[in-house]
Amino acid sequence: MSTMMTDSETTEARGAPLPSVRRLPLYLNVVRALRDSGREMVSCTHIAEELQADPTQVRKDLAITGITGKPKVGYDAVELIEAIEVFLGWNNISDAFLAGVGNLGTALLGYRRFENLGMNIVAAFDSNQTKVGRTVEGRKILPLSRMTNLASRMHIHIGVLAVPASAAQTVADQMVEGGILAIWNFTTARLNVPSNVIVERADFSQSLAALTSRLKRTLKS
Amino acid sequence: MSTMMTDSETTEARGAPLPSVRRLPLYLNVVRALRDSGREMVSCTHIAEELQADPTQVRKDLAITGITGKPKVGYDAVELIEAIEVFLGWNNISDAFLAGVGNLGTALLGYRRFENLGMNIVAAFDSNQTKVGRTVEGRKILPLSRMTNLASRMHIHIGVLAVPASAAQTVADQMVEGGILAIWNFTTARLNVPSNVIVERADFSQSLAALTSRLKRTLKS
Protein backbone atom coordinates (compact mmCIF):
# COMPACT_ATOMS: atom_id res chain seq x y z
CA MET A 1 0.00 0.00 0.00
CA SER A 2 2.87 2.37 0.62
CA THR A 3 4.95 1.95 -2.51
CA MET A 4 2.01 1.61 -4.87
CA MET A 5 0.40 4.84 -3.81
CA THR A 6 -0.11 7.28 -6.64
CA ASP A 7 0.50 10.98 -6.34
CA SER A 8 -3.16 11.85 -6.22
CA GLU A 9 -3.78 9.23 -3.57
CA THR A 10 -1.13 10.63 -1.28
CA THR A 11 -2.45 14.14 -1.84
CA GLU A 12 -5.86 12.83 -0.96
CA ALA A 13 -4.47 11.19 2.14
CA ARG A 14 -2.54 14.05 3.65
CA GLY A 15 -4.09 17.00 1.88
CA ALA A 16 -2.42 19.76 -0.01
CA PRO A 17 0.89 21.13 1.27
CA LEU A 18 0.15 23.52 4.11
CA PRO A 19 2.49 26.23 2.80
CA SER A 20 0.53 26.24 -0.44
CA VAL A 21 -2.79 26.44 1.39
CA ARG A 22 -1.56 29.40 3.37
CA ARG A 23 -0.62 31.25 0.22
CA LEU A 24 -4.01 30.81 -1.41
CA PRO A 25 -5.62 33.77 0.43
CA LEU A 26 -2.91 36.03 -0.97
CA TYR A 27 -3.73 34.94 -4.50
CA LEU A 28 -7.43 35.23 -3.82
CA ASN A 29 -6.94 38.77 -2.65
CA VAL A 30 -4.99 39.73 -5.75
CA VAL A 31 -7.36 38.06 -8.18
CA ARG A 32 -10.41 39.61 -6.56
CA ALA A 33 -8.81 43.02 -6.93
CA LEU A 34 -8.01 42.33 -10.58
CA ARG A 35 -11.55 41.13 -11.23
CA ASP A 36 -12.96 44.25 -9.57
CA SER A 37 -10.84 46.34 -11.88
CA GLY A 38 -12.47 44.61 -14.83
CA ARG A 39 -9.88 42.03 -15.79
CA GLU A 40 -11.20 38.74 -17.14
CA MET A 41 -8.11 36.57 -17.46
CA VAL A 42 -5.16 36.41 -15.08
CA SER A 43 -1.87 34.59 -15.47
CA CYS A 44 0.44 33.17 -12.83
CA THR A 45 3.10 35.51 -14.09
CA HIS A 46 0.88 38.43 -13.34
CA ILE A 47 -0.11 37.23 -9.87
CA ALA A 48 3.49 36.41 -9.05
CA GLU A 49 4.64 39.85 -10.10
CA GLU A 50 2.04 41.48 -7.91
CA LEU A 51 3.15 39.46 -4.90
CA GLN A 52 6.84 39.38 -5.74
CA ALA A 53 6.67 35.62 -5.81
CA ASP A 54 7.80 32.86 -8.16
CA PRO A 55 5.39 32.18 -11.07
CA THR A 56 6.07 28.45 -10.95
CA GLN A 57 5.17 28.38 -7.30
CA VAL A 58 1.95 30.24 -7.97
CA ARG A 59 1.04 27.76 -10.70
CA LYS A 60 1.72 24.77 -8.46
CA ASP A 61 -0.24 26.31 -5.63
CA LEU A 62 -3.23 27.06 -7.84
CA ALA A 63 -3.12 23.52 -9.19
CA ILE A 64 -4.18 22.16 -5.78
CA THR A 65 -7.56 23.79 -6.26
CA GLY A 66 -8.07 21.75 -9.44
CA ILE A 67 -8.41 24.77 -11.71
CA THR A 68 -7.15 24.51 -15.28
CA GLY A 69 -5.97 27.45 -17.30
CA LYS A 70 -5.36 28.18 -20.93
CA PRO A 71 -1.79 28.36 -22.25
CA LYS A 72 -0.88 31.86 -23.32
CA VAL A 73 -3.84 33.49 -21.59
CA GLY A 74 -3.99 32.19 -18.04
CA TYR A 75 -7.01 31.55 -15.86
CA ASP A 76 -10.49 32.96 -15.96
CA ALA A 77 -10.52 35.33 -13.00
CA VAL A 78 -14.04 34.49 -11.85
CA GLU A 79 -13.42 30.76 -12.16
CA LEU A 80 -10.15 31.05 -10.28
CA ILE A 81 -11.76 32.96 -7.43
CA GLU A 82 -14.48 30.33 -7.23
CA ALA A 83 -11.92 27.50 -7.30
CA ILE A 84 -9.90 28.95 -4.44
CA GLU A 85 -13.00 29.71 -2.40
CA VAL A 86 -14.35 26.21 -2.87
CA PHE A 87 -11.02 24.66 -2.01
CA LEU A 88 -10.79 26.65 1.22
CA GLY A 89 -14.45 26.17 2.03
CA TRP A 90 -15.07 29.90 1.73
CA ASN A 91 -17.82 29.63 -0.87
CA ASN A 92 -20.41 29.10 1.82
CA ILE A 93 -20.15 31.24 4.92
CA SER A 94 -19.54 29.16 8.04
CA ASP A 95 -21.07 30.27 11.30
CA ALA A 96 -18.70 30.50 14.24
CA PHE A 97 -18.87 31.13 17.97
CA LEU A 98 -16.57 33.51 19.77
CA ALA A 99 -15.55 32.88 23.36
CA GLY A 100 -14.07 35.82 25.22
CA VAL A 101 -15.16 39.37 24.54
CA GLY A 102 -12.14 41.24 25.82
CA ASN A 103 -10.05 43.60 23.79
CA LEU A 104 -9.16 41.09 21.13
CA GLY A 105 -12.54 39.38 21.07
CA THR A 106 -14.21 42.73 20.48
CA ALA A 107 -11.86 43.43 17.60
CA LEU A 108 -12.65 40.05 16.08
CA LEU A 109 -16.38 40.72 16.43
CA GLY A 110 -15.91 43.93 14.52
CA TYR A 111 -13.66 42.52 11.84
CA ARG A 112 -15.75 43.01 8.73
CA ARG A 113 -13.42 41.18 6.44
CA PHE A 114 -14.37 37.76 7.80
CA GLU A 115 -17.22 37.70 5.33
CA ASN A 116 -14.57 37.59 2.59
CA LEU A 117 -12.97 34.70 4.41
CA GLY A 118 -16.03 32.53 4.58
CA MET A 119 -16.68 33.03 8.25
CA ASN A 120 -19.33 34.75 10.30
CA ILE A 121 -19.26 35.07 14.06
CA VAL A 122 -22.90 34.58 14.97
CA ALA A 123 -22.63 34.65 18.74
CA ALA A 124 -20.21 35.81 21.41
CA PHE A 125 -19.83 34.42 24.92
CA ASP A 126 -18.19 35.66 28.07
CA SER A 127 -18.12 34.50 31.66
CA ASN A 128 -18.01 38.05 33.01
CA GLN A 129 -21.48 38.89 34.29
CA THR A 130 -21.00 42.59 33.67
CA LYS A 131 -20.39 41.92 29.97
CA VAL A 132 -23.22 39.46 29.48
CA GLY A 133 -26.29 41.10 27.99
CA ARG A 134 -24.39 43.98 26.49
CA THR A 135 -24.43 44.35 22.74
CA VAL A 136 -21.07 44.54 21.05
CA GLU A 137 -20.78 45.10 17.33
CA GLY A 138 -24.42 44.27 16.89
CA ARG A 139 -24.30 40.98 18.74
CA LYS A 140 -25.57 40.38 22.23
CA ILE A 141 -23.07 38.78 24.58
CA LEU A 142 -24.30 35.53 26.05
CA PRO A 143 -23.17 33.73 29.19
CA LEU A 144 -20.41 31.23 28.55
CA SER A 145 -22.45 28.60 30.33
CA ARG A 146 -24.83 28.56 27.38
CA MET A 147 -22.17 28.03 24.71
CA THR A 148 -21.94 24.25 24.70
CA ASN A 149 -25.64 23.73 24.41
CA LEU A 150 -26.15 26.36 21.74
CA ALA A 151 -23.19 25.12 19.72
CA SER A 152 -24.62 21.67 19.49
CA ARG A 153 -28.15 22.90 18.76
CA MET A 154 -26.93 25.24 16.03
CA HIS A 155 -24.41 22.75 14.63
CA ILE A 156 -21.55 25.19 14.94
CA HIS A 157 -18.22 23.85 13.66
CA ILE A 158 -15.83 26.72 14.35
CA GLY A 159 -14.92 28.16 17.73
CA VAL A 160 -12.85 31.31 18.07
CA LEU A 161 -11.00 31.23 21.35
CA ALA A 162 -10.09 34.64 22.77
CA VAL A 163 -10.29 34.06 26.49
CA PRO A 164 -7.42 34.48 28.96
CA ALA A 165 -4.80 31.74 28.63
CA SER A 166 -5.70 30.42 32.06
CA ALA A 167 -9.25 29.63 30.94
CA ALA A 168 -8.34 28.39 27.46
CA GLN A 169 -8.36 24.65 28.13
CA THR A 170 -11.64 24.72 30.03
CA VAL A 171 -13.40 26.70 27.34
CA ALA A 172 -11.87 24.55 24.61
CA ASP A 173 -13.26 21.49 26.36
CA GLN A 174 -16.69 23.10 26.35
CA MET A 175 -16.38 23.84 22.66
CA VAL A 176 -15.47 20.23 21.94
CA GLU A 177 -18.38 19.07 24.06
CA GLY A 178 -20.64 21.26 21.97
CA GLY A 179 -19.48 19.50 18.82
CA ILE A 180 -17.12 22.17 17.59
CA LEU A 181 -14.60 20.64 15.20
CA ALA A 182 -12.13 23.47 14.68
CA ILE A 183 -10.76 25.89 17.25
CA TRP A 184 -9.07 29.10 16.17
CA ASN A 185 -6.82 29.65 19.15
CA PHE A 186 -5.88 33.27 19.85
CA THR A 187 -4.47 32.42 23.27
CA THR A 188 -0.93 31.36 24.07
CA ALA A 189 -2.15 28.15 25.70
CA ARG A 190 -1.59 24.76 24.16
CA LEU A 191 -4.83 22.86 23.96
CA ASN A 192 -5.48 19.20 24.51
CA VAL A 193 -8.31 18.14 22.26
CA PRO A 194 -9.44 14.87 20.68
CA SER A 195 -7.48 14.00 17.55
CA ASN A 196 -10.42 14.70 15.27
CA VAL A 197 -10.61 18.32 16.44
CA ILE A 198 -8.51 20.88 14.59
CA VAL A 199 -6.62 23.58 16.45
CA GLU A 200 -5.16 26.46 14.51
CA ARG A 201 -2.88 28.78 16.40
CA ALA A 202 -3.30 32.49 15.79
CA ASP A 203 -1.25 33.96 18.57
CA PHE A 204 0.92 36.95 17.71
CA SER A 205 4.14 35.86 19.31
CA GLN A 206 5.35 33.68 16.47
CA SER A 207 4.92 36.39 13.90
CA LEU A 208 6.54 38.96 16.16
CA ALA A 209 9.49 36.63 16.75
CA ALA A 210 10.12 36.50 13.01
CA LEU A 211 10.00 40.29 12.86
CA THR A 212 12.21 41.09 15.83
CA SER A 213 14.84 38.47 15.10
CA ARG A 214 15.23 39.84 11.59
CA LEU A 215 15.26 43.39 12.92
CA LYS A 216 18.02 42.45 15.33
CA ARG A 217 20.12 41.28 12.39
CA THR A 218 19.44 44.53 10.54
CA LEU A 219 20.49 46.60 13.52
CA LYS A 220 23.69 44.63 14.02
CA SER A 221 24.90 45.14 10.46
CA MET B 1 33.16 31.83 -2.19
CA SER B 2 30.15 29.59 -2.60
CA THR B 3 31.62 26.13 -2.21
CA MET B 4 34.10 27.05 0.51
CA MET B 5 31.50 28.48 2.84
CA THR B 6 31.33 26.79 6.21
CA ASP B 7 28.14 25.98 8.00
CA SER B 8 28.49 28.78 10.50
CA GLU B 9 29.19 31.26 7.73
CA THR B 10 26.05 30.38 5.85
CA THR B 11 24.04 30.57 9.06
CA GLU B 12 25.59 33.96 9.66
CA ALA B 13 24.72 35.00 6.13
CA ARG B 14 21.10 33.99 5.98
CA GLY B 15 20.22 33.73 9.64
CA ALA B 16 18.59 30.90 11.48
CA PRO B 17 15.87 28.87 9.78
CA LEU B 18 12.64 30.82 9.98
CA PRO B 19 10.57 27.82 11.08
CA SER B 20 12.90 27.42 14.04
CA VAL B 21 12.68 31.11 14.91
CA ARG B 22 8.90 30.94 14.87
CA ARG B 23 8.91 28.04 17.31
CA LEU B 24 11.11 29.79 19.85
CA PRO B 25 8.23 31.75 21.44
CA LEU B 26 6.46 28.47 22.12
CA TYR B 27 9.48 27.15 23.96
CA LEU B 28 9.92 30.43 25.77
CA ASN B 29 6.35 30.26 26.96
CA VAL B 30 6.76 26.73 28.26
CA VAL B 31 10.08 27.36 29.97
CA ARG B 32 8.83 30.53 31.63
CA ALA B 33 5.90 28.57 33.03
CA LEU B 34 8.23 25.85 34.30
CA ARG B 35 10.52 28.41 35.90
CA ASP B 36 7.55 30.09 37.56
CA SER B 37 6.59 26.74 39.02
CA GLY B 38 10.02 26.49 40.59
CA ARG B 39 11.85 24.25 38.16
CA GLU B 40 15.56 24.94 37.69
CA MET B 41 16.58 22.63 34.87
CA VAL B 42 14.56 21.73 31.77
CA SER B 43 15.28 19.15 29.11
CA CYS B 44 14.30 19.11 25.45
CA THR B 45 12.43 15.92 26.13
CA HIS B 46 10.32 17.71 28.68
CA ILE B 47 9.63 20.75 26.50
CA ALA B 48 8.82 18.52 23.55
CA GLU B 49 6.36 16.51 25.59
CA GLU B 50 4.61 19.64 26.74
CA LEU B 51 4.22 20.84 23.14
CA GLN B 52 3.70 17.44 21.57
CA ALA B 53 6.76 18.05 19.43
CA ASP B 54 9.89 16.15 18.51
CA PRO B 55 12.71 16.41 21.13
CA THR B 56 15.38 16.46 18.45
CA GLN B 57 13.69 19.37 16.77
CA VAL B 58 13.50 21.25 20.05
CA ARG B 59 17.21 20.65 20.64
CA LYS B 60 18.11 21.90 17.17
CA ASP B 61 15.89 24.91 17.52
CA LEU B 62 17.36 25.84 20.89
CA ALA B 63 20.87 25.45 19.48
CA ILE B 64 20.36 28.51 17.26
CA THR B 65 20.28 30.65 20.39
CA GLY B 66 23.79 29.44 21.28
CA ILE B 67 22.77 27.91 24.60
CA THR B 68 24.59 24.81 25.82
CA GLY B 69 23.06 22.28 28.14
CA LYS B 70 24.32 19.51 30.34
CA PRO B 71 23.91 15.89 29.26
CA LYS B 72 21.50 14.03 31.51
CA VAL B 73 20.08 17.19 33.09
CA GLY B 74 19.18 19.61 30.34
CA TYR B 75 19.33 23.38 30.32
CA ASP B 76 19.26 25.88 33.13
CA ALA B 77 15.77 27.35 32.85
CA VAL B 78 16.78 30.92 33.61
CA GLU B 79 19.73 30.76 31.20
CA LEU B 80 17.54 29.28 28.51
CA ILE B 81 14.91 31.98 28.86
CA GLU B 82 17.63 34.61 28.67
CA ALA B 83 19.18 32.95 25.60
CA ILE B 84 15.89 32.87 23.70
CA GLU B 85 15.05 36.44 24.68
CA VAL B 86 18.44 37.69 23.58
CA PHE B 87 18.24 35.80 20.30
CA LEU B 88 14.83 37.28 19.51
CA GLY B 89 15.80 40.73 20.76
CA TRP B 90 13.20 40.53 23.50
CA ASN B 91 15.61 41.15 26.37
CA ASN B 92 15.28 44.89 25.93
CA ILE B 93 11.82 46.25 25.28
CA SER B 94 11.57 47.94 21.87
CA ASP B 95 9.35 50.95 21.51
CA ALA B 96 6.89 50.80 18.63
CA PHE B 97 4.38 53.10 16.94
CA LEU B 98 0.88 52.03 16.06
CA ALA B 99 -0.89 53.48 13.04
CA GLY B 100 -4.64 53.03 12.91
CA VAL B 101 -6.75 52.98 16.05
CA GLY B 102 -9.78 51.09 14.76
CA ASN B 103 -11.10 47.90 16.22
CA LEU B 104 -7.92 45.97 15.76
CA GLY B 105 -5.59 48.82 16.64
CA THR B 106 -7.43 49.32 19.90
CA ALA B 107 -7.06 45.65 20.71
CA LEU B 108 -3.34 45.83 19.98
CA LEU B 109 -3.02 48.88 22.23
CA GLY B 110 -4.64 46.92 25.01
CA TYR B 111 -2.69 43.73 24.49
CA ARG B 112 -0.75 43.45 27.74
CA ARG B 113 1.29 40.48 26.68
CA PHE B 114 3.48 42.53 24.35
CA GLU B 115 5.71 43.29 27.32
CA ASN B 116 6.55 39.58 27.39
CA LEU B 117 7.36 39.81 23.71
CA GLY B 118 9.85 42.64 23.99
CA MET B 119 7.61 45.29 22.51
CA ASN B 120 5.86 48.35 23.82
CA ILE B 121 3.54 50.51 21.77
CA VAL B 122 4.46 53.99 22.96
CA ALA B 123 2.25 56.04 20.67
CA ALA B 124 -0.81 55.58 18.49
CA PHE B 125 -1.74 57.57 15.41
CA ASP B 126 -4.91 58.00 13.43
CA SER B 127 -6.00 60.27 10.61
CA ASN B 128 -9.55 60.50 11.88
CA GLN B 129 -9.95 63.89 13.56
CA THR B 130 -12.64 62.63 15.89
CA LYS B 131 -10.26 60.03 17.29
CA VAL B 132 -7.27 62.30 17.66
CA GLY B 133 -6.87 63.61 21.20
CA ARG B 134 -8.84 60.81 22.75
CA THR B 135 -7.07 58.53 25.18
CA VAL B 136 -7.24 54.83 24.41
CA GLU B 137 -5.72 52.29 26.77
CA GLY B 138 -3.79 55.01 28.49
CA ARG B 139 -2.24 56.47 25.40
CA LYS B 140 -3.33 59.66 23.69
CA ILE B 141 -4.08 59.29 20.00
CA LEU B 142 -1.97 61.62 17.86
CA PRO B 143 -2.63 62.86 14.34
CA LEU B 144 -1.07 60.64 11.70
CA SER B 145 0.60 63.70 10.21
CA ARG B 146 2.93 63.81 13.19
CA MET B 147 4.05 60.19 12.98
CA THR B 148 6.97 60.51 10.57
CA ASN B 149 8.59 63.34 12.47
CA LEU B 150 8.11 61.75 15.87
CA ALA B 151 9.37 58.37 14.68
CA SER B 152 12.60 59.86 13.52
CA ARG B 153 13.04 62.02 16.61
CA MET B 154 12.35 59.10 18.94
CA HIS B 155 14.36 56.61 16.87
CA ILE B 156 11.48 54.20 16.60
CA HIS B 157 12.29 51.01 14.70
CA ILE B 158 8.99 49.15 14.72
CA GLY B 159 5.75 50.26 13.13
CA VAL B 160 2.50 48.39 13.68
CA LEU B 161 0.23 48.93 10.72
CA ALA B 162 -3.48 48.56 11.44
CA VAL B 163 -5.02 51.06 9.04
CA PRO B 164 -7.52 50.22 6.27
CA ALA B 165 -5.90 48.35 3.38
CA SER B 166 -6.49 51.30 1.09
CA ALA B 167 -4.26 53.53 3.23
CA ALA B 168 -1.64 50.91 4.00
CA GLN B 169 0.95 51.84 1.37
CA THR B 170 0.77 55.55 2.12
CA VAL B 171 1.18 55.04 5.84
CA ALA B 172 3.95 52.49 5.29
CA ASP B 173 5.78 55.08 3.20
CA GLN B 174 5.50 57.53 6.06
CA MET B 175 6.84 54.95 8.47
CA VAL B 176 9.82 54.32 6.22
CA GLU B 177 10.39 58.04 5.89
CA GLY B 178 10.45 58.26 9.67
CA GLY B 179 13.23 55.71 9.79
CA ILE B 180 11.15 52.74 10.81
CA LEU B 181 12.96 49.52 9.90
CA ALA B 182 10.32 46.88 10.54
CA ILE B 183 6.63 47.01 9.75
CA TRP B 184 4.22 44.60 11.37
CA ASN B 185 1.52 44.53 8.75
CA PHE B 186 -1.98 43.71 9.99
CA THR B 187 -3.59 44.78 6.72
CA THR B 188 -4.18 42.62 3.68
CA ALA B 189 -2.21 45.01 1.47
CA ARG B 190 1.14 44.11 0.02
CA LEU B 191 3.66 46.80 0.78
CA ASN B 192 6.42 48.15 -1.38
CA VAL B 193 9.29 49.16 0.84
CA PRO B 194 13.04 49.56 0.41
CA SER B 195 14.91 46.26 0.62
CA ASN B 196 16.43 47.11 4.00
CA VAL B 197 12.99 47.45 5.58
CA ILE B 198 11.40 44.32 7.04
CA VAL B 199 7.72 43.60 6.54
CA GLU B 200 6.11 40.88 8.60
CA ARG B 201 2.60 39.90 7.66
CA ALA B 202 0.12 39.35 10.48
CA ASP B 203 -3.14 39.20 8.62
CA PHE B 204 -5.62 36.56 9.73
CA SER B 205 -6.55 35.14 6.37
CA GLN B 206 -3.61 32.77 6.04
CA SER B 207 -4.22 31.19 9.40
CA LEU B 208 -7.93 30.93 8.74
CA ALA B 209 -7.25 29.28 5.39
CA ALA B 210 -5.27 26.56 7.13
CA LEU B 211 -8.14 26.05 9.55
CA THR B 212 -11.02 25.98 7.09
CA SER B 213 -9.29 23.82 4.50
CA ARG B 214 -8.55 21.22 7.15
CA LEU B 215 -12.08 21.51 8.49
CA LYS B 216 -13.44 20.91 5.02
CA ARG B 217 -11.49 17.67 4.86
CA THR B 218 -12.84 16.63 8.25
CA LEU B 219 -16.40 17.30 7.19
CA LYS B 220 -16.01 15.36 3.95
CA SER B 221 -14.84 12.19 5.66
Add this chain to the structure above:
DNA sequence: TAGATTGTTAATCGATTAACAATC
Protein backbone atom coordinates in the same frame (compact mmCIF):
# COMPACT_ATOMS: atom_id res chain seq x y z
C1' DT C 1 28.15 2.90 37.37
C1' DA C 2 24.06 3.03 34.29
C1' DG C 3 21.06 5.63 31.93
C1' DA C 4 19.34 9.83 30.24
C1' DT C 5 20.30 13.66 27.61
C1' DT C 6 23.24 16.61 24.87
C1' DG C 7 25.49 17.93 20.47
C1' DT C 8 26.40 16.62 15.89
C1' DT C 9 26.53 14.13 11.78
C1' DA C 10 23.91 11.49 8.34
C1' DA C 11 19.49 10.08 6.13
C1' DT C 12 15.01 11.20 4.90
C1' DC C 13 11.48 13.85 3.62
C1' DG C 14 8.95 17.50 1.53
C1' DA C 15 8.80 21.92 -0.63
C1' DT C 16 10.73 25.00 -3.96
C1' DT C 17 12.78 25.88 -8.22
C1' DA C 18 14.18 24.69 -12.84
C1' DA C 19 13.39 22.57 -17.28
C1' DC C 20 10.60 21.60 -21.06
C1' DA C 21 7.02 19.69 -23.98
C1' DA C 22 2.21 20.86 -25.12
C1' DT C 23 -0.82 24.36 -26.77
C1' DC C 24 -3.71 28.39 -27.41
Add this chain to the structure above:
DNA sequence: TAGATTGTTAATCGATTAACAATC
Protein backbone atom coordinates in the same frame (compact mmCIF):
# COMPACT_ATOMS: atom_id res chain seq x y z
C1' DT D 1 2.87 31.70 -37.12
C1' DA D 2 5.61 33.04 -32.94
C1' DG D 3 5.67 33.64 -28.35
C1' DA D 4 3.74 33.38 -23.92
C1' DT D 5 1.87 30.49 -20.63
C1' DT D 6 0.22 26.15 -18.91
C1' DG D 7 0.93 21.54 -16.79
C1' DT D 8 4.22 18.25 -15.46
C1' DT D 9 8.41 16.00 -14.63
C1' DA D 10 13.10 16.35 -12.76
C1' DA D 11 16.66 18.68 -9.90
C1' DT D 12 17.72 21.31 -6.06
C1' DC D 13 17.33 22.96 -1.77
C1' DG D 14 16.29 23.19 3.04
C1' DA D 15 14.06 21.39 7.01
C1' DT D 16 12.95 17.43 9.75
C1' DT D 17 14.02 13.15 11.63
C1' DA D 18 17.12 9.43 12.84
C1' DA D 19 21.43 7.69 14.56
C1' DC D 20 25.05 7.75 17.70
C1' DA D 21 29.18 9.09 20.20
C1' DA D 22 30.24 12.03 24.20
C1' DT D 23 29.26 13.00 28.93
C1' DC D 24 27.28 14.32 33.33
